[in-house]
Amino acid sequence: MNRQISRWTLAVAVAATLAGPVRAQTPEPETPSVSGNTTVHLIRLLVEQGVITEVQAQGLLDQARRDALAEQRRQPQVQEGDVRVPYIPETVREGIREEVKEEVMAQARRENWAAPNTVPDWTSRITLSGDVRVRNESRFLADDNSDLIVDFQEWNEDKYDVRLDDDTLPPLLNTRKDRENLMRIRARFGLEAELGKQWSAGVRLATGSSDSPVSTTQTLGGGLSKKDIWLDRAHIRWTPGAWSFTAGRADNPFVSTDILYSDELAFDGVSAAWRGTGMARGGGFFGTLGAFPLEYLSDDFPSDEQNKTESEDKWLFGAQLGVNWRFTDQNSLLAAVAYYDFDNIRGQGSQQCFLYLDYQTCDTDWSAPAFMQKGNTVFLLRDIALEPGNEAATAQPQLVGLASEFQLLDINLRWDTSLFRDYQLRMAANYVHNLAYDEDEMLEHSEGQIYNNFDFNGELESGSDAWMLQAAFGEGLDLKRSGDWQMFLGYKYIEPDALPDGFNDSTFHLGGTNAKGYFLGGAYAFTDRLSTRGRWLSAEEVYGQPFAIDVLQLELNARF
Template structure:
């Protein structure tokens, strides 16, 4: 009975739906009882068929009737169409909403792909470029002991000027060893970018200040009559990162784990390197390794320029290999150990064949072996075997160059440990030991024909050595200075014998650069913001062997980065 009743109720609903559009209603009636929509009528007819009230044929007839009545009603509502009128068909609201959503989605997708969704945006390639930079303003004072030797030669200046040793009573270029230099205002600015090239390729470059082409410093002393400051190309490289490997070519950052006792933190490496990392060792450790080849100097293509018989290729290289392990006991506790071998190939000086400069020659055939850059400390000797002019021996000019007496093949060990302490404080300990495997005093005298110039004691015995080491400790609430209010204090000690390593490439602040130095350094840092910090350092050093040379350096600086 109930099913029969439901069938008749549905039939009455369909009848009402069909009748609704054809019946005229007053304004009040239309508001109180709106007509049933066409979609509702269709659903009701289908429901009658499903319930068995009507057949498919009857349903078709009802649908056709509904269409005719709807069309007649629409035509009755339309105004008369005259010539020139434009007919705009009616589009239901639901259809319009669907079209609007679809068009909006397509437009947004295209805008994202082509980067024109909003005004004042940049081209697509800009999103693949990362910009960075830093600025450091430093006040530096240099204090020298009054009893320092005042006969310490500046061998870099010696080579630059080709000092003539034949001129009597004229000293070679000498370093300032006794007069202080206070409150030097100095600045360093660096600006660079890195770009993602796709398919695991990247490239980058960086510009930096610097008062010269010194490889170990980009700091510029202010003053000079308010003149503008020099800008140098500090980085330019391309790298590829397939999996755990990284291959880099160009002028890039130091790829090795090292300290500034060997390589200055501002030193760039020209050449190629290949490194791998993240090779797991157990649950917490990972091996890493690096290989590199870096040209230190090429002989000029037409050397000697004033001779028909040119010199064969004599290039200088640094070859390096390092293997290490990075072990993390916990997320914030880390131990790192690295063993490296560095071969500074062909950088030692070579004594020339007899060289008759009096005959008009501009150079001797071993001039290429003079170092491109020196600081101080290494044992050096006279490179040129200058022939005296027959009959005018006393007045023969003897412009000389100096070269390194020792070879350098270095074994380098680095150990680092960082651990949390009480109250969220952190402690970092580091040690570095370097030994020159190629150091041999007999070979040094043989190579130089006994003409070594420096690092002798009062008895005329050579005082040098092959070892260097450093220890360093830092303590603070965040050693990375990552948040405003973070601070740290640090202390360390360095000991560098004269020929333990090349004097050209290490930190230029401790003992004002070079080797044959020992002493301590201490200081602290404070972060005003994550990108602005202050640091103060005191570095006190003196000679290991030879003539007295004690130098203290005070640095107060602000460091900003972006």
């Protein structure tokens, strides 16, 4: 506080000194100089205290020397014993006063010593953010779609009974009846706190109709009932220099698109990101490593047996290298290559289990995925023993698991260029290949229990590749300023086992894999923080039974 007061004192003193004449105590030398007067000392003290810069101080000294020389030329020859009063013009004094005042007040506001204790200290370390989206969504399904598309997520939740003499159908998706004008909302509120040098923490809450990992959107209605709030983010971050280490539940640390990871997907685990510099025009190389637990086996599995199963956990390991190259002032290229290993997510066939003896689980039930959308090849996990003498009536509640392993190569390219009249063009491409895909090995591993993705001849019909092309044109493609706008167009192609179907965009073909089609739309910013967007997405199956879905979305987006 003493130092703050001294700064004010110095600022006032120099302003007062410059406001009026300064009387020399001894005769001046022949060459005009201001090095020994009180004004110079005050200016130097202001520099030492950080109130003004060296450049500003030198400007004041130079002006004083010029004024002193002009005054000397106007005055008669100074004789020994004379006392001289230098003159500083009023305009100069006024300019100096205003400049010093602005510098001092700016520093006072930054350091909170102009009016101390009026704002709590913690508020300077907290950053709040949030957004609200209101969307009208319509889903149009073709009349000739197959009406036998199984909902495997619900199948696993209900443990569907597959007895051959049971006429009950498995859980089926709606494939033919439109859903029009669904009013939907998304609200997110986040907090970021500075914890000291290089450390921070973040928390975010969000809406959501369920605990689905790929969407925080919630459909309105429900008898006007209140809506759910979920913990969407919770992380601690350490940022020493070019590195950033994050632990907890955080944003996607990789450069990717929504054919692989939904824009709303959070990553539980740890990641390390490096952002290099050194390239011309601010570009540089970057890299990311991450380890993310997908599922932990329950401590007491199986709960109805004495012998418990050892740890069978599922993980995602990822590594990415890339470059952000700005090769001219109007052109930049982002290129990234990544490898993702989805460890232990493949289904495992069980040993024979005797559910008719009132056991509730089989030994590999843990290998059923926690969340699925649709598209991946699946097989029956349980080898259920039939009750002797009552084979036809023996219940056979089944679970399904993924038939393929997933080790993904992911390549992303994005080119941005500035055109005439501040217009911008962005071209993007993404290619994903499942290096672990092997049809023969999938059939062998499942022991003939694959349930879906067969053609009419009984041959497995799947694939290991996915790709996307997209172009956007407009003014201010990030929609950060009032009047910014964009138009976009793209095409996606996702084979059934190119990637896990549980983590990608939930809107295109209503989520999952085994989908191809186009999307287009536009967006406009009404203000710096309010924009509108419209999208049309048209998709159909790559293989198998006909299944075409069109989606129309019209929305308002607000951020704060």
